[in-house]
Amino acid sequence: MALLSSRSRMFSRTTVAIAAARRGLFYGNDECTRFSNRARQICTSSTILQADGESSPPVSRFPIPDRKTLPDDVQQVMDEVEEKSGFLPNVFKMLSYHPDSFRSFVNYYNVLMENSGNLTKADKEMIVVATSSVNNCMYCIIAHSALHRIYSKNPTLADQIVANVDMAALDSRQRAILDLALAVCKNEPITDEHFTNLEAHGLDQEDAFMVGSVAAFFAMSNRLAHLTSSRPNKEFYLLGRIPREKK
Structure with a gap:
């Protein structure tokens, strides 16, 4: 990832991000599945989230398997989440190290978070x-x-x-x-x-x-x-x- 050394460029692009956040325009409940390309560009900008000369830390201290080597059902979940969200949350990459744990974690997560009781x-x-x-x-x-x-x-x-x-x-x-x-x-x-x-x-x-x-x-x-x-x-x-x- 290319890093910008110009402080003026860093502050100007950071200001754009802050101004966007302050406008108070937010996604509806169904919008967690996808957000704008501009959002992705801003929030992955090295000027905001990464200091000059700093490399990105690893996703996990454990190895991340090549997705193509994973069991089909695990690959399918990862593909579906990535397509729905626009990116793959790192928790799925981390859990893919142990596919049985991946399956159990995702299943119980869905049971809890999709339950249709009185909790929103x-x-x-x-x-x-x-x-x-x-x-x-x-x-x-x-x-x-x-x-x-x-x-x-x-x-x-x-x-x-x-x-x-x-x-x-x-x-x-x-x-x-x-x-x-x-x-x-x-x-x-x-x-x-x-x-x-x-x-x-x-x-x-x-x-x-x-x-x-x-x-x-x-x-x-x-x-x-x-x-x-x-x-x-x-x-x-x-x-x-x-x-x-x-x-």
């Missing part, structure tokens, strides 16, 4: 952001903050949660969800109050189970990312922050 996709991504912040998981914080911005159409809440969850602009329903999720994450006592607080906001026992399950699953995911030194794709940084490309 934004609720679940909020749980992932909050618990991943406690666990200091850079990959999950960055990737799932992007997904939260898209599903919630809120450009700032994920950043607030990562910085200081107690001061984040959460409503009482969101706080009830995160109170249980963070108790699971921190291995703190689970009390009847956690459930009654959820019930007060129309969330039943199955929803509580899903809150805890998402927190528990991503505790594992956070640690797997730590083990593998997984790095987030550059595409995630501005995803949900810049205007969608009009056709």
